[in-house]
Amino acid sequence: MNTATRLGAYGTGLAAVFAAALGIGTLAGPVGATDEKGGHMNTMNHGAHGTAPRPGGLEASADGYTLVPETTTVPAGRPTEFRFRVTGPDGAPVTRYTPLHGKELHLIAVRRDLSDYRHLHPVRDAAGVWSVPLNLPDAGSYRIFTDVQPAGAHEQVTLGADLDVPGDYRPHPLGSDERVAEVDGYRVTLRGDLVAGAASPLTLHVERDGKPVTDLQPYLEAYGHLVAIRRGDLAYLHVHPMGEPGDGTTEPGPDISFHAEVPGPGAYRLFLDFQHDGKVRTAEFTATAADH
DSSP, rough: OOOHHHHHHHHHHHHHHHHHHHHHOOOOOSSSOBBBBBBBBHHHHHHHHTTTOOOEEEESSTEEEEEEEEBOOOOOSEEEEEEEEEOTTTSSBBBBBOOOBBBEEEEEETTSSSEEEEOOOOOOOOTSSSEEEEEOOOOOEEEEEEEHHHHOOOOEEEEEEEEESSSSSOOOOSSOOOOOEEEEEEEEEEEOOBTTTTTEEEEEEEETTTOOOOOOBBBTTTTTTEEEEETTOOOOOEESSOTTTTTSOOOEEEEEEEEEEEESEEEEEEEEEETTEEEEEEEEEEEEEEEO
């Protein structure tokens, strides 16, 4: 089978998966939501009264806002500028935003088999066009998620769109649950279990050279950022830890505690961003959510 045929078949399969996802996905993850104690938590992006919650990141449009990519294809292994707009209810590009954790927009790029992940912060020009350099190493289809809160909007919206990287697609299996991640000499251990439909306490324990790390540095106003993406439909969750730097009670490691609520069972890929010694690193895990 030649490359064009392979990609055509792959794209058809993805379309079927995406169509099913619109019916079953229920995960959403506002970046800026806080709980009553000041810690950050995820919330559901609810639909109209009597309807199921809207799946986070599975729609290009939500609450009148639309993610409009100007770039839909990038080459593998070559830095390319990814450009896009967020349009408002009037159809015009949005040029005013309420910052979420120090940034007007958070962009997540993930390969559909969950083998590649990027947390990026594009820049915006005066006309409302966002741009960010992307260097995606492998061919395949990627999903782009944007967390934004346009000025005047009552809450944050998470929008999603596909991005194609042409070439010989070779999927990577997700594999079984992984509770320990090694990255740049750091060892991060995931403690706790995901339970569908319930707030699940999770703790990420960070060590370096066998010793607990007790001087984590704030990154985007928190000691850690956790993204969870469900295999299959790519339902998306972005949650922040309990407490925050400078609140007088939250220690800078070695533990980072979260409450994550996932609405349904299934396998999730978890990505923890944390900063130490001036560099942001990402630890990756796989966890299966059991029925409540």
